[in-house]
Amino acid sequence: MKRKTINLITQPHTTLHNKTGPWRTEKPETDLNTCIGCSFCSKICPEGCIDMDNNRDFAGKIKPVTDLDYCKGCALCVHECPVKAIKMVKDY
Ligand code: SF4
Numbered sequence: 001m002k003r004k005t006i007n008l009i010t011q012p013h014t015t016l017h018n019k020t021g022p023w024r025t026e027k028p029e030t031d032l033n034t035c036i037g038c039s040f041c042s043k044i045c046p047e048g049c050i051d052m053d054n055n056r057d058f059a060g061k062i063k064p065v066t067d068l069d070y071c072k073g074c075a076l077c078v079h080e081c082p083v084k085a086i087k088m089v090k091d092y
């Protein structure tokens with residue numbers, strides 16, 4: 001008998017194989033003017049979907065980019081941000 005495979009997420013940073021964006025009811029929005037580029041949000045994100053490597057502002061400061069295809073809306077980044085630059089907003 002052929003077994004049915006179910007894609008379960010048992011480890012952090014594994015959702016690149018499972019788009020978890022549709023799980024969300026809220027999404028994070030980042031105020032890049034308030035952001036100080038500390039990377040805490042990127043480090044705490046269980047899905048590894050906040051990129052700190054490829055976005056700089058005009059002054060050369062590193063800024064986060066969130067890949068919403070893989071953000072499940074857990075809001076850990078909001079709680080971790082030391083300057084309250086991230087807030088959750090409704091995502092329909
Ligand atoms: S809400 Fe923030 S911490 Fe949670 S998955 Fe989305 S980007 Fe990552």
Ligand code: SF4
Nearest residue numbers: 035036038039041081
């Ligand atoms: S935790 Fe806040 S201040 Fe730090 S990089 Fe993320 S958004 Fe910017």
